Amino acid sequence: MRHDSYITKPVLYAPSGQGGKPNILNTDLYCFLTEEYSAGRNNMEVARELVQAGVKIIQYREKDKKQRAKYQECLEIRKITGPAGVTFIVNDDIEIARLVGADGVHLGQDDLPVQEARKLVGTSMIIGISTHSPQQAREAIAGGADYIGVGPIFKTFTKKDVCNPVGLDYLRWAVNHVNIPFVTIGGIKKHNLVEVKRNGAGCVGIVTEILGTSNIAKEIQALRDLIRQARTQV
Secondary structure, three states: OOOOHHHHOOOOOOOOOOOOOOOOOOOOEEEEEOHHHOOOOOHHHHHHHHHHOOOOEEEEOOOOOOHHHHHHHHHHHHHHHHHHOOEEEEEOOHHHHHHHOOOEEEEOOOOOOHHHHHHHHOOOOEEEEEEOOHHHHHHHHHHOOOEEEEOOOOOOOOOOOOOOOOHHHHHHHHHHHOOOOEEEEOOOOHHHHHHHHHOOOOEEEOOHHHHOOOOHHHHHHHHHHHHHHHHHOO
16 A cells, blocks of 8 residues: 655644644654763754754753753753754743743643643644544644654653554554644654655654764764655655
């Protein structure tokens, strides 16, 4: 079965009151900042390398740091991403996202409902929601999410409270039923990236495969080569 919606997937759904935001996931890689997996580099160093490598969307994901430290880091990362036109998303923390002028916030299933988060961030800020099932996807869309995360596709160790893998079946369901942008995430690495793309994934979230390498730009190029390979073999 041909799954080519990742090549020209239209944005069919704009949440009411959102002004029809453009598809912020109209790019290949959704990258992360989390020092635990960054091979000794700090988040600002990694942010600079990601921007220089042409990454267009970066999420700050630090769970255990003190609030002040996260705020100060996000201020610096906004200075790096802003002039470069890179979309900057803060994981979980609406307050910090607002204070530093981030482009958006990404929420989990145990965070505030989308409708309540929207009251705090207004109509211009992007809200992404992690989903692990068709029902959660429907609820996120109905609540006005600007995009959703679809996963974890494979087992992942970068989130300590993550659910069991949802597999490629949920990805295939999303390709055929989700009409807002979505990012495919969870345990995606070079050895399974082509398979994920062949099953219809557009924008793909990758953590350790990028952060753990000594040369981020070279690794991103290798991943993009695989993405092109997947397109030619569909």
